Amino acid sequence: MKTNTMVTITRQxxxxxxxxxxxVAKKMGVRRYDRKVVAMAAEKLGDETNFHDLIERSYNAPDNCLGNLGDYAYERVPQHNRMYIEQAKVILGIAREGSAVFLGRCADYILRDTPNTFSFFIYADNAFRQQRAKAQYVGYTLKDLDAEEKHRAQYYAYYTGRTWGDPQNYDLMINTSxxxxxxxxxxxxxxxxxxxNADR
Structure with missing residues (x-):
């Protein structure tokens, strides 16, 4: 595998x-970045908020979720969420240092013009997700997972102008059911x- 290979994974x-x-990160011998990106961005912002609250705030976006940044126009991010700007900078910075795996955080969009980046969408049928909700997400129901997913999809739509889960945004979509x-x-x-190998 080439050096500076970026893998972004968006999941249902x-x-x-x-x-x-x-x-994937373990098999590649690289780090997986998810909430760590938020922590790194918060440090740059000098934000010492409780980490749980920080994660919740990292998904802030205007309720109407209209419009998008487009072409890295981060300066147009609403003032109430400077977090997205810093997360984008962190992700781009990590990508310059070497191979990495990114989970969520709009990384597929942020790295869309970065060479050697591959984006994947992971999904499953409701029966499989409901079973995992009981086993992996204590106290969560399928309805709870769908509600959280809707919130993240709105965030993604606002900042990217794309539809979360649209096949055109990914190299490959995988059903894990x-x-x-x-x-x-x-x-x-x-x-x-x-x-x-095909590009060689």
Missing amino acids: YGSGGREIADL NLPLEAAANLILSYIEMRQ
Whole structure:
């Protein structure tokens, strides 16, 4: 695999996307970035807010969710959410340093013009997600997962002008309902290697 390979993973809640991102990062021998991006951005902003509250605020966007940044016009981010600007800077900075795996955080959009970046969307059917909600998300129901997902989709739409989950935004979409998570991780790596070999 080439150096400076960027992998972005967007996932439907309850699909196993977080575990897949961890597996891909481990197999690549690189770090997986998710909430760490928020912490790094907060440090730059001098924000010492409780981390749980910080995570919640990191998804702030105007309620109407109309409009988008477009072409990295970060200066047009509403003043109430400077966090997105800093997260974008952190992600771009990490990408300049070497290979990495990013989970969420609009990384697929932020890195869309970065060479050697591959974006994946992980999803699953409702029965699979409901089962994982009971086992992996204590006290959560499928309805709870869908509500959280809707909130994140609105955030994504506001800052990118794209539709979350639109196949055109990703290199590959993977349904984990009948596929072991490790097999899904291997599929991602095989896809990247195939693409990189084809470009030689």
